[in-house]
Structures are given as C-alpha cells and as structure tokens.
Amino acid sequence: MRSGSRHFHATSSLSVHKMAPYSLLVTRLQKALGVRQYHVASVLCQRAKVAMSHFEPHEYIRYDLLEKNIDIVRKRLNRPLTLSEKIVYGHLDDPAKQEIERGKTYLRLRPDRVAMQDATAQMAMLQFISSGLPKVAVPSTIHCDHLIEAQLGGEKDLRRAKDINQEVYNFLATAGAKYGVGFWRPGSGIIHQIILENYAYPGVLLIGTDSHTPNGGGLGGICIGVGGADAVDVMAGIPWELKCPKVIGVKLTGSLSGWTSPKDVILKVAGILTVKGGTGAIVEYHGPGVDSISCTGMATICNMGAEIGATTSVFPYNHRMKKYLSKTGREEIAKLADEYKDHLVPDPGCHYDQLIEINLNELKPHINGPFTPDLAHPVADVGAVAEKEGWPLDIRVGLIGSCTNSSYEDMGRSAAVAKQALARGLKCKSQFTITPGSEQIRATIERDGYAQILREVGGIVLANACGPCIGQWDRKDIKKGEKNTIVTSYNRNFTGRNDANPETHAFVTSPEIVTALAIAGTLNFNPETDFLTGKDGKKFKLEAPDADELPRAEFDPGQDTYQHPPKDSSGQRVDVSPTSQRLQLLEPFDKWDGKDLEDLQILIKVKGKCTTDHISAAGPWLKFRGHLDNISNNLLIGAINIENGKANSVRNAVTQEFGPVPDTARYYKKHGIRWVVIGDENYGEGSSREHAALEPRHLGGRAIITKSFARIHETNLKKQGLLPLTFADPADYNKIHPVDKLTIQGLKDFAPGKPLKCIIKHPNGTQETILLNHTFNETQIEWFRAGSALNRMKELQQH
Numbered sequence: 001m002r003s004g005s006r007h008f009h010a011t012s013s014l015s016v017h018k019m020a021p022y023s024l025l026v027t028r029l030q031k032a033l034g035v036r037q038y039h040v041a042s043v044l045c046q047r048a049k050v051a052m053s054h055f056e057p058h059e060y061i062r063y064d065l066l067e068k069n070i071d072i073v074r075k076r077l078n079r080p081l082t083l084s085e086k087i088v089y090g091h092l093d094d095p096a097k098q099e100i101e102r103g104k105t106y107l108r109l110r111p112d113r114v115a116m117q118d119a120t121a122q123m124a125m126l127q128f129i130s131s132g133l134p135k136v137a138v139p140s141t142i143h144c145d146h147l148i149e150a151q152l153g154g155e156k157d158l159r160r161a162k163d164i165n166q167e168v169y170n171f172l173a174t175a176g177a178k179y180g181v182g183f184w185r186p187g188s189g190i191i192h193q194i195i196l197e198n199y200a201y202p203g204v205l206l207i208g209t210d211s212h213t214p215n216g217g218g219l220g221g222i223c224i225g226v227g228g229a230d231a232v233d234v235m236a237g238i239p240w241e242l243k244c245p246k247v248i249g250v251k252l253t254g255s256l257s258g259w260t261s262p263k264d265v266i267l268k269v270a271g272i273l274t275v276k277g278g279t280g281a282i283v284e285y286h287g288p289g290v291d292s293i294s295c296t297g298m299a300t301i302c303n304m305g306a307e308i309g310a311t312t313s314v315f316p317y318n319h320r321m322k323k324y325l326s327k328t329g330r331e332e333i334a335k336l337a338d339e340y341k342d343h344l345v346p347d348p349g350c351h352y353d354q355l356i357e358i359n360l361n362e363l364k365p366h367i368n369g370p371f372t373p374d375l376a377h378p379v380a381d382v383g384a385v386a387e388k389e390g391w392p393l394d395i396r397v398g399l400i401g402s403c404t405n406s407s408y409e410d411m412g413r414s415a416a417v418a419k420q421a422l423a424r425g426l427k428c429k430s431q432f433t434i435t436p437g438s439e440q441i442r443a444t445i446e447r448d449g450y451a452q453i454l455r456e457v458g459g460i461v462l463a464n465a466c467g468p469c470i471g472q473w474d475r476k477d478i479k480k481g482e483k484n485t486i487v488t489s490y491n492r493n494f495t496g497r498n499d500a501n502p503e504t505h506a507f508v509t510s511p512e513i514v515t516a517l518a519i520a521g522t523l524n525f526n527p528e529t530d531f532l533t534g535k536d537g538k539k540f541k542l543e544a545p546d547a548d549e550l551p552r553a554e555f556d557p558g559q560d561t562y563q564h565p566p567k568d569s570s571g572q573r574v575d576v577s578p579t580s581q582r583l584q585l586l587e588p589f590d591k592w593d594g595k596d597l598e599d600l601q602i603l604i605k606v607k608g609k610c611t612t613d614h615i616s617a618a619g620p621w622l623k624f625r626g627h628l629d630n631i632s633n634n635l636l637i638g639a640i641n642i643e644n645g646k647a648n649s650v651r652n653a654v655t656q657e658f659g660p661v662p663d664t665a666r667y668y669k670k671h672g673i674r675w676v677v678i679g680d681e682n683y684g685e686g687s688s689r690e691h692a693a694l695e696p697r698h699l700g701g702r703a704i705i706t707k708s709f710a711r712i713h714e715t716n717l718k719k720q721g722l723l724p725l726t727f728a729d730p731a732d733y734n735k736i737h738p739v740d741k742l743t744i745q746g747l748k749d750f751a752p753g754k755p756l757k758c759i760i761k762h763p764n765g766t767q768e769t770i771l772l773n774h775t776f777n778e779t780q781i782e783w784f785r786a787g788s789a790l791n792r793m794k795e796l797q798q799h
Contacts, residue, residue: 002218005422005745008290014545014547016657024366025120027566029149029455031291032411032555035274040374044706049333050332050333050335050336052112052113052139052199052201052204053139053198053199054198054329054330055182055198055562055564056182056504059139060110061201061203061204061333061336062342063336063337063339063343063355065090066086066087066090066091066340066343067090067340067343067447069089069090069091069092069095069183070089070090070343071088072095072096072097072725073076073085073089073090073092073100076095076096076100077100079350079351080346080347080348080349080350080351081346082247082249082284082346082347082350082352083220083284083286083314083316083344083345083346084222084245084247084282084284085247085350086203086214086343086344086346086347087203087204087205087221087222087314088107088109088205088222088242088244088245088282089107090203090205090343091109091110091111091112091205091222092107092108092109092110093108093109093110093233094108095241098596101244102242102244102245102246102247102353103243103244103245103246103353104244105244106241106242106243106244106777106779107241107242107243107244108239108240108241109205109239109240109241109242110205110207110239110240111138111206111234111240112138112139112204112205112206113138113139113140113141113199113204113206113210113233114136114138114139114140114206114207114209114235115140115141115143115191115195115206115207115208115209115210115213115587116140116141116142116143116181116191116210116228116366117142117144117145117146117191117201117208117209117210118142118143118144118145118146118147118168118169118210118687119145119146119147119618119622119625120146120209120210120227120228120625120688120689120690121129121142121172121209121228122144122168122171122172122583122626123182123228123625123626123628123690123691124209124231124232124235124264124623125142125171125172125175125176125179126227126576126583126584126585126586126626127228127229127232127586128175128179128232128235128236129175129179129574129585130374130585130586130588130790130794131232131236131790131793131794131797132794132797133235133236135179135180135239136179136180136235136236136434137234137235137236137237138179138234138237139182140180140181140182140231140235141181141182141183141184141194141199142172142176142181142182142183142184143184143189143190143191143194144172144183144184144185144186144187144188145186145189145190145191145465145466146365146465146466146472146622147161147164147165147168147169147186147469147472147622147623148161148186148187148270148463148465148466148467148471148472149161149467149472149473149474150433150435150462150463150465150467150468150472150474151461151474153360153460153461153463154405154442154461154462154463154464155463155467156708157462157463158186158463158465161463161465161629162186162551164623165186165582165623167551167577167580167582168582168583168623168626169186169578169585170577171575171583171626172576173185173563174572174573174574175184175574176563176565176574177563177565177566177569177572178569178573178574179235179569180563180565180569180605181235181449181565182562182564182565183562183563183565184561184562184563185561185562186465187439187464187465187559187561188438188439188464188561188562188699189436189437189438189439189440189441189442189464189465189561190402190406190437190438190464190465190466191208191210191213191344191403192210192212192213192215192216192299192303192403192404192437192766193215193403193406193407193437193438193441194438195208195213195216195223196215196218196219196296196299197216197328197438197440199216199219199312200215200216200219200220200221200223201219201220201221201325201330201333201337202219202220202317202321202333202337202344203220203221203317203337203340203343204216204221204222205221205222205223205224206221206222206223206224206798207223207224207225207229207230207231207234207240207694208223208224208225208226208227209225209226209227209228209231209412209688209690210225210687210688211225211304211306211686211687211688211712212225212302212303212304212403212404212491212656213225213226213229213312213688214302214305214306214310214312214313214314215299215300215302215303215311215403215404216298216299216302217299217302217305217312217314217421218297218298218299218300218301218302218303218315218321219295219298219321219324219325219477220294220314220315220316220317220321220344221314221404222282222312222314223302223312223398224242224311225306225312225384225688225712226688226712226715227688227689227690227693227712227715227719228690229690229716229719229720229788229789229790230715232790232793233789234483234795235791238793240312241777241779241780242324242678243280243711243775245280245281245282245311245650246281246282246353246354247280247281247282247284247352247353248273248278248282248283248284248310248352248353248354248355248356249284249286249352249355249356250269250283250284250285250286250287250352250355250356250357250358251286251287251289251355251356251357251358252265252285252286252287252288252289252290252293252358252360253287253288253289253291253357253358253360253361253772254288254289254292254359254360254361254362254363255289255291255360255361255490256289256293256297256360256363257360257361257544258293258503258528258544259365259379259512259513259527259528259544259545260360260363260364260365261297261365261413261510261511261512261513262293262294262297262298262300262301262510263300263301263304263366263404263405263489263509263510263511264363264364264510265293265301265358265360265363266300266301266303266304266305266506266540267304267366267367267368267376267509268305268358268363268366268376269301269305269308269356269358270304270307270308270368270373270374270376271366271368271374271375271376272356273308273356274308274374275307275308275372275373275374275682275685276307276308276309276681276682276685276708276710277308277309278305278308278309278310279309279310279682279708279710279711279778280309280311280711281310281311281354282310282311282312282314282355283302283305283308283310283312283313283314283315284313284314284346284352285298285301285313285314285315285586286315286316286346287357287362289358289359289633290315290316290318291318291319291320292360293315293320294320294324294407294409294457294549294550295321295323295324295549295551296324296329296407296408296409296410296505297407297409297549298315298320298321298408300404300405300407300410301313301315302314302315303403303404303491304373304404306491307373307374307491307492308374308519309682309685309710309711311711316344316345316346317337317341317344317345318621319610321334321337321770322334322337322338323549323550324550325337327550327551327554327555328555339597343785344401350667353752355508363431364378364379364380364528365378365379365380365509365510365513365527365528365599366378366379366509367379367382367487367507367508367509367513368493368507368508368509369493369505369506369507369508370391370485370493370505370506370507371493371494371495371505371506372493372494373491373492373493373508374530377416379509379513379526379527379528380526380528380529382507382523383522383523383524383525383526384524386523386524387487387524391485391505391523392483392484392485392505393485393522393523393524394484394485394521394522395429395430395485395486395487395517395518395520395521395522395523396430396431396477396478396484396485396486397430397431397432397433397475397477397486397487397518398428398430398431398432398433398486398487398488398514398515398517398518399432399433399435399468399469399486399487399488399489399490399514400414400432400433400434400435400489400511400514400515401433401434401435401436401437401462401467401468401469401489402435402437402466402467402489402491403437403466403469403491403749404469404489404491405489405490405510405511406435406436406437406438407437407441408441408444408445408549408550408551408555409453409547409548409549409550410489410510410511410512410547410690411434411436411441411445411450411454411511411546412445412450412547412548413497413510413511413512413545413640414434414450414454414511414512414514414515414545415445415449415450415453415454415547416512416545416546416547417512417515417516417527417542417545418453418454418456418457418459418515418519419453420540420542420543421457421519421532421542422456422598423458424532424534424535424536424538424540425534425535425536426457426519426532426534426535427456427457427458427519428457428458428459428515428518428519428521429431429518429519429520429521429522430487430517430518430521431458431460431477431518432454432457432458432459432460432515432518433459433460433461433462433467433468433487434451434454434459434460434462435460435462435463435464435465435466435467435468435469436451436461436464436700437464437527439464439557439558439559439561440555440556440557440558441464441557442461442464442558442561443555443556443557444467444551444555444556444558446556447553447556448551448553457515458518459710468488468490468498468499469488469490469492469498469620470493470497470618470619470622470687471496471497471498471499471500471617471619471620471622472618472622473498473499473617473619475499475501478499478501478504480500480501481502481503482500482501483503483505484501484503484504484505485505485506485507485523486498486499486504486505486506486507487506487507487508487509487513487517487518487523488506488507488508488514489508489509489510489511489513489514490506490508490511490689491508491782492508492686493507493508494611494613494614494686495504495638496607496613496617496638497613500617500619500620507523512545513527516542519532519542520532527541528544529541529544535620551693553755580627581624581630582623582624582627583626583627584600584626584628584629584630586625586790587629587681588787588788588790588791588794589697589698589720589721589785589787589788589791590787591785591787591791592721592785592786592787594748595742595747595748596743596746596748597674597676597702597703597723597742597743597744597747597749598743599703599741599742599743599761600675600703600741600742600743600744601653601668601673601674601675601676602653602659602675602676602677602678602736602737602738602739602740602741602742603636603664603665603668603675603676603677603701604636604641604648604650604661604677604678604775605641605642605643605677605678605736605737605738606636606639606641606642606677606678606679606680606683607640607641607642607645607677607680608640609666609680609682609685610636610639610640610679610680610681610683610684611684611685611686611687612684612685612686612687612688612689612713613638613686613687614636614639615635615636615638615639615684615692615696616631616634616635616636616689616691616692616693616695617634617637617638618687618689621634621688625689625691628691628694628695628698629698631691631695632665632694632695632697632698632699633662634662635649635662635665635695635696635699636661636662636677636696637660637661637662639661641738642738643738648660648661648666649661650738651664651669651738651739652664653739654667654671654673655667662699665696665699665700665701666699668699668700668779669699669700669713672702674701674702674714675701675702676702676703676742677696677701677703677704677705678705678706678733678736678738679704679705679706679707680706680707680733681706681707682708682709682710683704683706683707683708683709683710683713684709684710684712684713684714684717685710685713686710688712688716690716690719690720692713692716693713693716693717693719693720693722694720696717696722696786697720697721697722701722702722702723702744703722703723703725703744704717704722704724704725704743705724705725705726705727705736705758705772706724706725706726706727707726707727707730707733708726709724709726714775716764718776718783718784718789719783719784719789719790720788720789721784721787721789721791723744723756723774723784724774724775725744725756725772725773726772726773727770727773728770728771728772728773729770729771730772735760735768735770736760737762739762739763740760740761740762740763741760741761742758742760742761743758743759743761744756744757744772745757745758745759750776750781750784750785751781752776752777752778752781755771755773755774756771756772756774757769757770757771757772758771758772760771
C-alpha cells in the first residue's frame, strides 16, 4: 500500500467522482490527463495523501489500492470477507489471478514495510549485503533492544551495552545508512512498542524479524513475525510468500472490569488453543466486548498470540485505535482510516474456520505456567495447584514490562496497586523490576510519577529493552539449579528462558497481578479475596486498580534516538573485520547435488518440546547473532536426547563417545558425514530466530524430520536449503532410533504435495520404509535445489 516515486497530482474536482464506476473513471482520467505510465490508483488517491509515518513523509498510505484489491477479490470469491482476509488479500501481488484457498495455497504478497530487531537484523542485513542490491525497496527499520543485559539498572546497563556491543551497533547503523534503513539506537525501546507508537496503522501489512511482531494487530494491522531471509525478500522488492491463513474468530462479549485485564483474554485463549492451536491461522477478535479494551490492551492480546502458534492476530478498527493514533501524533491517519473504515472491519456474515466465544464479564484474572505459556490457571486457584504440584510458593522476583505489557496503562495500573501498599507501609516482599517499553513510555511515567511510585515500593527500573524477557538478565539472587518461582508480565516462560536456570518456575500474568503477588511474596495470594497486613497490623484488601489508558497531557518523547538514513549514501562504508568474533560475512551454502540423500546419520532424536530456545539459545549467545560459525556452538544444546534423557549429550556414531551436540555436528561435517534431526510435535515453536535454521545448515544438516513444525521455523528451514519433513504417520517417530541411518528418496521428482520416501536402516541390517510429507511449493523447491533462497535470488538476478 505504498506509492512509487512517480506521482501524479490530480485536481480536487476529479477526486469527488469516487462513486463513479471504477473502469469508467480510469478511462476518463487517462484520456483527459494523458496518464499512461502512472499507476491509476496513485491518481485516485490524491484527495488524501497521508504519510505512513513522521519519519517517511514521502511514503504514503495506500487505502485506495487496498480498496481496489479487495473489490477484485470480493467479486471473485463472492462472499463476505473477514478483516484478516481484507488486509491480506488487499496486499496481493496479483489479486485477479492469485489462487486463494485458506490453509492450502501460497499467497504472493506485497508488504508495506519491514522491521528488524538488532539480534536478527545482523543476519538479515548480512544477507541483504550478499544480495548485491543498492537500497531497500520498502520502508525498513532496525531497532536496538535485544543486546542490553539487565544488571544494575537502566542508565548503567545501557552504558555497558553500548560499550560491549559497539562493533555490532556500528555495523547496524552504517548498514542502515548505506542501504536506506532507519536506525533506532539502543535505549529507544522495544521494537514492538516503537512500531505501535510510530509505524503500525489500521490495514498495514508489516513483517518483522521477531515472533512478537503481531503486537501491531492492536492497531488494526496484519503484522507477522518472519525470519531474516523473508525480510530480505521484501527489502529486495520480491513478492513475499505466505500460506493462505485460516481464520480463527474470537468473539468477545461483555466488558473488562476489576482485576481482569487484556492479558487475561490471551491467557484464557492460550489455555483453550494450546501452543500449537493457532498454527497456520490468523486470530481475529471481534464482537461488542472489543470496545472495552484499550488500543495498547489489544496489542497485548495480539502480541502473545505468538504463543499459540498463530500467524498473527488482529482487532477491527475502532474509536480506541483512533484515540491512540491521535495521542501519538497521527490524527491524519485516523481521519483517513475513518474514510475507509468499511475495509478495516470484518464483513457481516463472514465465515471463521473456528469460533471461540469469551464473555469478558465472566473472565477472571489468570496466571499461566510454569514452563509453558498455555498451562492456564485462574489466579484464585494457582496457589492450591502449586502446593499440589510441588512448585515453590515463595516468589523470588516479580518482573513487569516487556513488549507484551509495558504501555502507559500497564504502568499506571501497576502503580495504582503499589500506591495502596505504600499507603499501608508495605513494600514488595519479592524483588521487583520494571521494564519500560520505549523511551517515550519511560519519560512519560517519570514525568507523571508512576516510575517513582514503583521505585518506592521496591522496584528497579531497567533499560528500555527486552532484558530478562529474552534471557538478558545477569541474575544474582539464586544459583543455577536452585528451584525457585518468578512471576512476570512477559509472554514466554519456557524452561531456562529468562535466567538460563532450568529450575526456575516462571509464570506469566498481567502487570497488576505481578505487582500484587510481589507485594504479597507468594503464589498463594488472590488479590480479589485475600487480605494483606499493613505496617500498623491492620488487615486490608487491595482494591482493583484503575488508571488512564493514555496520559492526560501529551506523551513526553524523551531523548531523540532515531537515525534517518541519508539521502545520499554513496560514500557510506560498511566494514566487517575478517577477525571479528561478533560479525562474519556469509558464504553461500552448497547447491543440491541432484542425488537422493543416502545414509544420513541421526545427530539427535529429540524428546518432547523443542523450541527455538532449545535449538539456538539466547541470553549470552545473543552476542554472536552476527557470526554464524560462533553461534553454531549453541546448536541444540537445550534439546533433550531421547537416548539418555540428557541435554547437550549425544552419541558420536563413529567414535561411540557421548559429547556436546555442536561438537558432534562439527565432527560429522569435518568427515563429510551428512546428518538429520528427528523431532517431536510443534518443533521450532517460539522465537522467529532464523539462526535455528542457519546453524544446522552450516554444520552439515540436510533434513529435520518431525511430527509437526511451528510455522516460522518451517519456513526458515526451507529458506536455508534444508528439508523440513513430517511423518505421514506420526507413530513412525517411534520406529527411528538414534543409532539408525536414514535414506531420503524421491528428490529427483520432488514436487508439491508428493511425499518423499524414507528408508530406515537399523544396525542389525533390517530396514523399514516410511513416507514423509512436506509443504514445499514450486518456488520453495527451487530454493532447495539452489542451496538456499538467497542463492536462488542471485541466480534470478543473473538471468
């Protein structure tokens, strides 16, 4: 929905003819104005030229093109459309000819913009540099939020991060300047909050190299998390492929009140759908209950939709979004959205593949965990469940903020709880940390007194960054292996996710519940019914928090942290030292040799949950995200080997000795032994990090065979020339043993929808044959044959 550089300025008298038949108006315009080489929609849009953001005044919102494409698709499908369909199909590269079938066909789309966080941007920009292209084709931004470790507090941690990561920040800043990418410096805030404040708008199609990109759905956009190779496609001006999503409808009735918050909506949905129930689908919220949720609350719900495997989540445009747009200085976008509102809400009578109904009047505060974000409990019950399960009741740390819950309203509601405790002479019994979502939020909560209240109750305000949510936490209060409980307002709570301690029982809930539990110091506390004892010995009950959804005064923007790309970047250098331990230029992966894959060694047969955290750990490994060889030393170190029940311990088939997974993979690579990984259900859930696909490819992997895949990871594997395959019969997982060898046949006739054959060769000489399914289309098969999507891009450039 962005305009090209060539723009015709139609007169205002022509713009009033919007109701005339489109084709007739086109003809009149072309004859009267001599418009031949200009996009007709550009001419029709002159009545309302509104910039996509303050930072890109010459890139315009193209609701006219969205409308045109929706009309074409509506006539073809001849049925009411969901909101998701309107926005997705409205961005089709060829709406007249694109085959459209939910859950089946691959769509070729033209996203409006790209956003990258600093950990994934390194590899994305390295891949873009490898493409040889001079500039990005769509508005793109880099956000420095992942490399700041929480240690002492905001300012000190930020200074330390700038020093430690200077080489990486310099690379990203200069690469951004060279290739036309906006750069948000460290300290600016978390990517998703910055997008919501500046770049998201109703109807936008945005892709981001982070799995919580769906946060922008709170402002009515389709915002999808992808790997860096997908971002490179879009930045290169190539249509982006997405399997046509199914649509899950969540109808909200009633209204939120009391202790119940927007977070409880998604915690409840996660309990219903589980971590893979949304795979391949967009979750679309609708119904009368929507209007009781703030815009930032809707963003919270969409953000954590990543935890149910959803492609993304979205809310329909309404007055709460209009209010947020106006408060963040984007009144013109709100006015334009009002004009096109019919295209920014679902059609009456549209069909959902699955429908969930939630009555917000009956919804109670929830807390999910430990170890998985879909284990849902009402707060009223979690204490009893914890006692029964043997989970530690004592809360060591309460942590609020993160990209999921760091809005002005979130901080205000938490401060409202803290203020009640302070009035009774109480402070937090648990340690307590606060992560503002952006520099704008930090500056505004400082000005309005929220930050000071949270400090007085015992909190430490951390840097505007991801911090402990992604494992960037230099935790000192426990030893590794010590069983303990933490409560957070984050989105993920996988084993070891926050502090690298597998015995930390992490629970996710709303910021106000975290604050109340941190004051009480125990899981066995329900603020709706239980009493606290004040300093004077008198018992009191916390009242449900109430806070403004947006500041009464204007937002305080704080420090300016944005670097515009220069108009002329011809003299800009981007240096990568050949001796760097943080950055490494990429070498092309080898092409397919035209043969079947014979006698593949099994590197590891994974038991149970295997997220991208298990495949490519974050935390201290984040510093190597721009250096493929170094970061490959964390390959699958968190995965449990079914052979011995241990992590990072696999048998070397040649030496018969057990050793670390990366060392074994390197041994195989050195000796020319190709290998495969066997996985369980929903393999690769969690973060969008493409390193979980790059690393196995770099170390000699050829295929990943599982019961099922998470969407982003499956695509990332395809992009890097690997074969993500699934058992035609999931029970065949049990036929394969870690000591077997596998041969994959049928690659010479590799075709969409046609299974591959796998021969299992047991050590005793016996064999079994099974079938493996795949979801490759013709384009993706070309990636495999070329060795990677990037290789294929270069091949096409040479023709």
